[in-house]
Amino acid sequence: MKNLHAVIAGSLHTGNIGDNTPVKAFINQQRENYQKLTILGEANQDLLSIGEWIISPPPMAIGYHFWHGHKQRVETRKKINEQMPDIKRNYIWLGGLLGQNFYHTKLRYQELRWASLFCHTLVYYFGDVAPGFQNPTAAKKLINKINNFNSWIAVISTEAADLLINAGLKLKVFIGIYAVLFDRCQSWGLPFIRQKKDVGAVAIVVCQFHSEKYIQIWRSAAVSAIKLGVQIFWISLSDSEDMSLCQQLFGEFYEKYPHHPMEIISAMNGETKIAEASVCVTRWFHGSIFSITSGVPTIAVPYDVKVQRLFQFLNLGEWIADPTLKSLNNADWNSI
Amino acid sequence: MEFQSALVGRFQPDYSQLKPGIKAHQEALVDLSLFIINISKAEFCFIKIAFNPRLLSSPTLRGWNRYTVNLLAELSSLGIELFLYYDSPLHESYLKKLLKDSYQVRISTPMRYILWEQYWLLKQSEKYQIDILHCPMNFALPWSSPCPRVLTLHDAIDQIYYSQNIPWYQQLNFAHIQNKLYHWIARHRADHIITVSQYSKQDITKYLHISEDKIKVIYEAADTMK
Numbered sequence: 001m002k003n004l005h006a007v008i009a010g011s012l013h014t015g016n017i018g019d020n021t022p023v024k025a026f027i028n029q030q031r032e033n034y035q036k037l038t039i040l041g042e043a044n045q046d047l048l049s050i051g052e053w054i055i056s057p058p059p060m061a062i063g064y065h066f067w068h069g070h071k072q073r074v075e076t077r078k079k080i081n082e083q084m085p086d087i088k089r090n091y092i093w094l095g096g097l098l099g100q101n102f103y104h105t106k107l108r109y110q111e112l113r114w115a116s117l118f119c120h121t122l123v124y125y126f127g128d129v130a131p132g133f134q135n136p137t138a139a140k141k142l143i144n145k146i147n148n149f150n151s152w153i154a155v156i157s158t159e160a161a162d163l164l165i166n167a168g169l170k171l172k173v174f175i176g177i178y179a180v181l182f183d184r185c186q187s188w189g190l191p192f193i194r195q196k197k198d199v200g201a202v203a204i205v206v207c208q209f210h211s212e213k214y215i216q217i218w219r220s221a222a223v224s225a226i227k228l229g230v231q232i233f234w235i236s237l238s239d240s241e242d243m244s245l246c247q248q249l250f251g252e253f254y255e256k257y258p259h260h261p262m263e264i265i266s267a268m269n270g271e272t273k274i275a276e277a278s279v280c281v282t283r284w285f286h287g288s289i290f291s292i293t294s295g296v297p298t299i300a301v302p303y304d305v306k307v308q309r310l311f312q313f314l315n316l317g318e319w320i321a322d323p324t325l326k327s328l329n330n331a332d333w334n335s336i
Numbered sequence: 337m338e339f340q341s342a343l344v345g346r347f348q349p350d351y352s353q354l355k356p357g358i359k360a361h362q363e364a365l366v367d368l369s370l371f372i373i374n375i376s377k378a379e380f381c382f383i384k385i386a387f388n389p390r391l392l393s394s395p396t397l398r399g400w401n402r403y404t405v406n407l408l409a410e411l412s413s414l415g416i417e418l419f420l421y422y423d424s425p426l427h428e429s430y431l432k433k434l435l436k437d438s439y440q441v442r443i444s445t446p447m448r449y450i451l452w453e454q455y456w457l458l459k460q461s462e463k464y465q466i467d468i469l470h471c472p473m474n475f476a477l478p479w480s481s482p483c484p485r486v487l488t489l490h491d492a493i494d495q496i497y498y499s500q501n502i503p504w505y506q507q508l509n510f511a512h513i514q515n516k517l518y519h520w521i522a523r524h525r526a527d528h529i530i531t532v533s534q535y536s537k538q539d540i541t542k543y544l545h546i547s548e549d550k551i552k553v554i555y556e557a558a559d560t561m562k
Contacts, residue, residue, distance in 0.1 A: 003376055029365065033372050078413055078435065088375055117414050121375055123368065126361070152371045154364045174368075176361030177354065185358055190351050297347030313357070315350030 005084040006034045007119060009111065010094035012041025013057055016238035017267040018286025020046050022094040025183035026125055027052070036084050040076075045268060055079060060110035062103065077118050091119035094179075096306075097129050098139050098167065109142040112149065122151040126179045128306045129160035143168045157309050178310070180286070184293040194295035196275040201231040203277035203296070205270070205287035206249065207303070208241045214283055214301050215249075217321055221281040221299070222253055230278060231261035237284050239267045281321070285310070292316075385411060386419040386466040386483075388457070388476045392430045393422065400490065402559055404472045405430045412438035421460055423452050453518070454478050475522040487526035489551075492539040494519075532556050 008026060011019045023039060027050060031037070040057040041047050047054055058076045059069030080089075091112075098105055112122065124146075146153070147170050154174035155161050161173040176182065188195070202225035204218050225232045234250050236242035246264050253262060265273045271290045274280050280291035283301040288310060291298040302308045302320050311320050387408065391401045408430075412418055418439035420426060426441055444456045458478045461469055471477045472488040499507075506512060523529065523544060529551045531537050537551050 004372065030368075033369065074413060081413070081435070090372070090375070121371075123371075126364075150375075152368055154368070174360075174364035176364045177357040181354075182358060182361050185354070190354065192349065292349060313353050315353075316347075319347065 003087060004034050005036045005038070005087045005089045006030070006092050006123075007038045007040060007080060007089060007115070008092045008094065009040040009057065009115070012039065012047065014238055015042050015044045015046075015240050015267065016284075016286075017046055017270055018237050018284050018289075019095070021180045021286055021289070022125070023047070024050060025179040026092060026094065028183050028187075029179065034090075035087070038080055038083060053083065057111075058114070060107050060114065062106050062110065073114055077114070081118055088121075089119045090121050090123050091115040093122060093124045093127065095127055097124065097127055098142070098163065102138055105138040105142055109138055109145060112142065112145045116145070116149055120150060122146065122149045124151065124153045124155075126154045126156050126176050126182075127160075128156050128178075128309070129163045130305050131159070131163055139167055147171065156306075157313075159309070177313075178289070180289050181293065184289075188293065192293050192295045194275075196272070196294065198278050199231075199276045201225075201233050201273075201277045202228075203233045203235055203265075203274045203280040203282070203291070204249075205235045205237060205274065205280065205282035205284055206242050206245045207238075207283040208245045210303065211245055214303070217281065217301060218249060219252075222249070226253075226257055226260050231263070233263050233265050233273045233277060235265040235270045235273060235287070237267050237270045237287060383467045384417045384419060384464065385468045385470055386421055386457075386461055386464070388422065388469075388471040388473075389420050389426060389430075390422055390476065391473055392420075392426045393424050395427045395429055400473050401430070403488070403490075403556060405433055406557075406559055407472060408439070409433045409435075419460070419464055419466060421457055423447070423449075450514075457481070471522060475519045477522040477526055479521055479525055484527040485525060486528045486530065487522050488530045488532075489523055489536070489540055490532055491536045492543050496539060496543050526550070528552065530554050 008023055010022060012023065020041070023041075027037065037052040039047060039050070039052055039054045041054055042056065043054040055076060058072035060073075061068040061070070096104070097108060115122070143164070147168070151171055153164070153169070153171055154176050155164065156176060156178045158175055161175050164173055184192075202221060204221050206218055207214070222232055232253070234246040236246045243264075243266065250262055250264050253260070274282075274287065274290045274296060275294035277291070277296055279297045279299070280287065281299045282288050282291060283303055285304065285307050288298055288300045288307060292314065297319075298316075299319055299321050300307050300311060302311075302322050308320065311317055387404070389404055389408070391404055394401070408418060408420075412435040416438075418434070420439055420441045421444070422441075423444045423446065425443060431439075431441070442460060444452055447456065453476055457469070458481050460466070461481050461483055466483045468486055469477065469481050469483055470486040470488070474487070474489055477485045477487055502512070523546060527550075529540070529546060531540060531551055531553055532555060534553055537548070537553050540546050540551060541548050
């Protein structure tokens with residue numbers, strides 16, 4: 001164990017089980033390198049089960065409101081400093097970079113500026129970079145900041161590495177695979193086989209964000225499940241965001257088919273239930289990871305480029321259900 | 337279509353790209369381990385800043401004290417190592433506002449002020465390998481030092497207004513001349529000057545003949561400390 005302190009950050013404030021998984025993967029792979037770990041996230045049951053110190057991430061200031069959250073940032077910094085004084089500290093970044101949403105890029109820039117005040121190095125741990133980032137100024141500032149930091153960068157695809165280099169990154173970029181996928185390959189081996197007994201169910205992992213685009217897919221999947229006579233698991237991987245949609249769809253189908261077996265599954269049991277399903281229809285990227293690695297046939301919705309990259313990487317291109325494609329629009333899902 | 341195929345076992349991931357991916361990932365992790373070993377061996381020198389906090393010996397909180405103590409508190413929270421040099425003890429109420437173990441107070445033995453400023457301060461900067469010597473109150477910087485000197489020159493009011501009204505016989509007073517000399521040394525020998533407004537910067541440039549390039553305006557913020 002080295003005399004080092006790691007501060008782990010990602011999108012860990014929403015209680016999304018999927019976003020917590022890279023943290024667990026990082027800890028499995030890197031725990032021995034650090035004396036202490038601090039996770040910047042919401043202290044939910046899932047993160048608490050890891051057994052490391054958790055602290056709420058402070059709000060970042062965007063735009064002219066530069067004072068917004070200043071006090072919390074100073075306090076969080078002090079808490080982290082006090083936790084492990086006089087020790088070298090790594091800032092571990094998980095998740096995406098240079099997203100299409102420019103607020104995301106600006107947030108990441110502000111976060112890195114803040115982190116540079118108390119961390120010696122940045123480790124960008126096998127993240128992904130989406131093309132088409134809309135705000136070149138924010139992206140440039142972020143890349144400059146990374147260049148000036150003592151950083152180690154690894155991404156999960158050559159496309160992501162190229163995007164970073166084209167955006168001005170001057171550091172060496174390593175290319176690996178997604179940390180969660182690697183972790184499961186190491187633990188479970190290849191090929192991915194069923195981890196749990198098939199209970200004869202369709203797992204439908206819903207997502208509230210832009211649900212209007214994808215709701216037809218979930219409805220069609222549920223109708224197909226009813227026709228095939230298998231039960232339905234309405235799964236939420238982020239209770240604060242998706243549980244209401246689960247309840248809405250459950251209610252909708254319960255009215256029409258009151259005798260068909262259906263369950264609403266909360267985030268804590270989401271991964272287990274996905275592993276027990278006969279087939280999984282998911283929008284969340286981590287839902288795909290959970291089901292593929294558990295040996296469950298998976299139909300994914302390509303809401304983000306990372307889903308497409310993952311499915312192409314595993315040569316599963318035909319298992320992507322894109323609602324924007326004409327052929328799928330014309331397809332009669334209900335007849336399946 | 338997809339459902340039927342899935343249920344009859346047509347879902348077959350192709351691992352041909354995954355296997356080299358795992359190998360590349362393992363190589364990257366080896367490099368990360370080396371990176372971490374290098375970090376643990378590397379000497380990350382946090383900046384050492386020495387201050388002349390002579391105003392902090394009085395418990396009365398006035399403008400310059402407030403500026404000094406807030407600046408020190410912020411710097412200490414950034415992980416900067418602070419050295420506070422003076423010839424008498426600093427008041428506890430100010431030191432409480434700084435993070436524990438983030439500063440060292442060095443008190444000199446009694447000596448003449450000119451010696452303290454021009455000799456003792458210089459020797460201490462050498463001894464502790466100080467990176468920056470900062471005086472936050474218009475004067476009290478040595479003629480030379482092994483590190484860059486920074487002066488906060490709040491304004492030029494003394495020189496522009498009050499000096500004009502002093503009678504000639506007082507202007508010849510030794511203490512007055514000495515005081516003017518200390519101020520002159522501080523502002524002309526400082527490598528960098530911080531001032532608090534554009535107006536002050538104009539005054540300093542116009543009346544004290546300091547190069548504009550040397551002056552940086554950093555506005556004062558509201559005091560959030562209680």
